[in-house]
Amino acid sequence: MKPVAFDDAETYEPEDGWRRVSMAGSDQFSFEWFEKPPGHSSPMHDHENEQVCLCLEGELTVATEDDSVTLQKNDSVLLESNETHRVENTGDELAVGLDVFAPGRSFDFWTDREE
Numbered sequence: 001m002k003p004v005a006f007d008d009a010e011t012y013e014p015e016d017g018w019r020r021v022s023m024a025g026s027d028q029f030s031f032e033w034f035e036k037p038p039g040h041s042s043p044m045h046d047h048e049n050e051q052v053c054l055c056l057e058g059e060l061t062v063a064t065e066d067d068s069v070t071l072q073k074n075d076s077v078l079l080e081s082n083e084t085h086r087v088e089n090t091g092d093e094l095a096v097g098l099d100v101f102a103p104g105r106s107f108d109f110w111t112d113r114e115e
Helices: none
Strands: 011-015 018-022 030-036 050-057 060-064 068-071 076-079 085-088 095-102
Touching (some): 050 060, 060 076
Antiparallel strands (some): 030 095, 050 095, 060 068
16 A cells, blocks of 8 residues: 655646646556646646546546546546646636546656747
8 A cells, every 4th residue: 555645746837827736647547636826837748648638627628639528626637648638627616636647657747848
């Protein structure tokens, strides 16, 4: 068993106000809790991992090259491997979500990305 206390978990802030916390995971899957301020959007990007994005609080719009969906509390969406997408807080309040990745990944995805 490998417990991870939220306050002790590895944390990364790719941009001001956008905080990601690495929760328990493995090489097969990983969980990242995140919060985004109103109006914040991740850049369009893709990765080899499949991703499930679960909205825990607020409103998140997940957009691909061909479609978009707005998630409310407890809604989720599956993004396929290498599907180009972005996640935006389109609401007026802080949005909180949980990303699940398979296979698992580390924060190297963000720290090593090209600007």
